[in-house]
Amino acid sequence: MATRISLTLDCTDAKRLGEFWKTALGYVDEPPPAPFRTREEWHASFNLPEDDSVDDGAWLCDPDGFEPRLAILKVPEPKRAKNRLHIDVRVPGHGSAEERWARMRAEADRLVKAGGIVLAEFDGHHVVMADPEGNEFCVGAASA
Structure with missing residues (x-):
């Protein structure tokens, strides 16, 4: 069995970029992992700093489950160079x-x-x- 991969994009606005990539790929918001009912509940389980918000990320997946999932995460630094992977x-x-x-x-x-x-x-x-x-x-x- 092949190893499954997921892709992660760094960004400054996860919600905006998440909406773009849902449009581009036909992806949907990925449900939170069990046993969590919401992404907020899942995020709170990590005991992160107060300024780390669930809104700083978007987690997307192929609704048919075939293609890699896509995580979009806010980072403090801007994009500076061409992507090495696209x-x-x-x-x-x-x-x-x-x-x-x-x-x-x-x-x-x-x-x-x-x-x-x-x-x-x-x-x-x-x-x-x-x-x-x-x-x-x-x-x-x-x-x-």
């Missing part, structure tokens, strides 16, 4: 190269409306974007 948003569907490129462009346009920024386009292959806090990701086709 997310690829893979647009599904078959068809000609032109049809796949049209789907990628439509997805990039949808994510711009959600707060993303197009950084570069590699015509017919992928679109390099950034989320609202500047974390780079790519939009590409899921199938050739």
Whole structure:
């Protein structure tokens, strides 16, 4: 059995970035681990400093349970450099190269409306974007 992974993004506004990534990936808020009924109850169990708020994080998951979970956590320092690891948003569907490129462009346009920024386009292959806090990701086709 393969090891499961989760991804963590550092940020300054976890709620805003969480909403963007739920839109981008079709993810939902991850329920708190058992036996906790709420994320607030889970967070309080860690005995953290008073200024550490549950609102400083967002925990997202694939509603079908296949893709890695995504934790988004507030950190005090700003983003300073290009990501060493990035997310690829893979647009599904078959068809000609032109049809796949049209789907990628439509997805990039949808994510711009959600707060993303197009950084570069590699015509017919992928679109390099950034989320609202500047974390780079790519939009590409899921199938050739």
